[in-house]
Amino acid sequence: MKSRFLIGLSALALLVLIAVQYVIITETYRTKKEQFDTRFGNLVKEGMSKFNSMDYNFDFDSVLFLLDDKAVAFMFSEPDSLSQTPGEIFHEILNQYRDPEYFLRDYISKAGVDPKFTYHLQVDELYLVDINFRQQVYPNGIQLPRAPASALLAGNFTHERNFFNISYGIYIDFVNRSKLILREMWLILVLYLCTLILVFTVFILTLRNMLRQKRLSEMKSDFINNMTHELKTPLSTISVASSSLGNRTIIESPERVEELSGLIKRQNKHLSELIDRILDINIWEKDQVKLKPEHLMLENWTRQLVKGFLLEQGKEAPEILLDIHLINETHMLDEVHMATVLNNLFSNAVRYGNTPCKIKLEVKDRDQCLWISVTDNGPGIKKEDLKHLFEKFYRGAEAKQRVVRGLGLGLYYVKQIVEAHGGNISVQSKPGEGTTFHIKIPTDDGPVTC
Template sequence: MKKYLIWFIVFISGISLIGLILTQLFWIRNAMKLANEQFNHRVTIAFTDVINAISNDTLLIKSNFNDKNSLSENDKLIFDSILKTNFNKQMLTIKYEFSIVKCIEDSIEFIRQKNKARKIPTSYYNANLSGFVKDGCYNLEVYFPDKEKFIISRLSLWLSISIIFILFLVISFTYISVALLRQKKLSEMKNDFINNMTHELKTPISTISLATEVLLKAHNNIGDERTIKYSKIIYDENLRLKTLVERVLQIATIEKDNFKLSKSEIDIHDLIFEIVNHMCLDQGSAPGVVNYNFLAEHFIINADRFHIINIISNLIDNAFKYSAKKPEINISTKDLASGILISIEDNGQGITNDTMKHIFEKFYRVPTGNIHNVKGFGLGLYYVKNMVEAHGGYIHVKSEINVGSKFDVYLPINDKNS
């Protein structure tokens, strides 16, 4: 996974986390608002019941508020009892304080609050008592000192769940992000180690190749068949090892974020002939029948020669490997808008539709059925697809079971990407 993709995933996850937290906070805010509205509604209903109770209490109606602004102890107890009863009916089991205040113009004067004189804010809940006293304008006002605590306590379960959920999300996001970045770093260290080791292997591989070539030439002259046989085995296995090393280096190349193509003009027809001839020389004879049908008139392309050779070699090599019978490969070209289409078709076992969805994935290997000599790491087509796209082209595949497969590679003629 490329570095920028790691940070993109972390960024998107962070935005999603913030969105979830804001959603939870919005829900908490609305829940508090709704709970406050419900509290006010219950207080309003309770006040209505209180007024009705007062109107039915003939003793209380006869109360007279004297000039000393005081209530009798009996009146105070009656008011307190009526309030408590009606608040309990509305499940408002909460501490409260009440006062009787006189309306003088737009101001409020204290009359009585549990024998303590002080101003009462105008925002307190109130009910007008003017219809129940002989003289003046009076209000019954109630203050709930623990209102906020009461509302929060009613929502405590859901608030606790929300807070725990938010903390869980934050901790999980942090852990996953740190683990992802740590794994990315370990992956880079592993890849660097493999690449360095692979580079180091190239020197002894080249030395072994050179030494076996000298042995083969020397013993061919003296006719030592046994030495020739084992020297050829060493040479072939060394060649296979070289191919595997090159494949690992190819993958390392495309996984670098800053790799660049070294482009030059290439005659694609001559290059295909060269690749097939080279494969025949490596195996001592043609691995199968190769038919050519070059129809493209614009066959000079601007591309990286090294990678184009690897692309075509991989596709032809796969066509030979996945054929149970005598391989027959058809290679054709034709002109397309601003580019060339290279088609490589085989008569192999074919690929199922489910398999075709995965063949360009890293390390994926096509099931070989009754073909047991196919070896590899599942890197070839992954490399091919990435390199074709790096050149500004595309690759498509068509296949039919027991009939064969066809790979179409489009490459632009004058692609300017690097």
């Protein structure tokens, strides 16, 4: 519950941080946009003012004369006979006069700014002169092209003529406005992105570490419980056997005394092995395992090992099928440690397998590697357990459900020993289909790894 609360609180803090950063970026962008509009708005107005003060307007006189002619024609035309409204025609004629646009492009370019913009002319008012009175034509429900809301006003113009009055504005809309603003904000954006990545990475690593610590704590707790059970069993047996030896009836029976003494001896040996295994946990690392490799007659050694394991199991001995195909008779291996590897794999097959338990052991050498595989007919291993199978103290769901005794160290030892030999181990399993462990170890003249 505490871990969930901390995770939830951390996630909430991360979301709040992202929200705050987003607000800061948004406000910064808005401020930069206002500064952009002010700066470039003043620039285009200055340019337009210079244009008006120069001799650029003589061409515009011909435009005004053309508009006068159109206004006179409208005075003597029936409205229904026109294909275009007066407002549309006046807008079209004015928009063809692009000298202001050309001047502004040159002016803005000389100011060191990329002159990528669109030019817009927006008619605001238009009055045509009738013979008897001035009649407002625009605006009067007539929809003419309007400049975009993002466009900057370059200048307003009004022309009062004999036959018409018109007011219009020239607007400039920078198409790369966002690009220019973001270019000014690049440092803030980079810092924001780096901060976000850093915080998110720290959050993920912290979350992974918390989950790992939680799982490790559960595994250690499980290990302690199992270790307690493993230690109590031989101690209880020794205690009962010792008490029985004090019984006069048993003392008078040499067979019973010998039987109980043997039981105490076996349990004492088992207890010593458990304690040694627990004490050796810290030295079972790949770089600390001390190997004593020797030339083993591998086929003979394997058969003797299997025979000894079957004798140990007694009535619960599994059926072990051997499939040995060796090109070389001898291989350099640590006899004691390799015996631990195979005995652990056999023991797991018996402990978690079905009844009757069947095991297949394959040993062969090819491609300059020694290949060993152990297959059982057990219930298989769940996918979520496979990736943790060789971790220290880890015991899968199947072991917990069956209340199988164990410390969760066997497969960890197996992996460390195989890797100390320069090899690797993998597992292949599906629920209901049994399990196969594959071991590959380089031969004497083989590669460093297989």
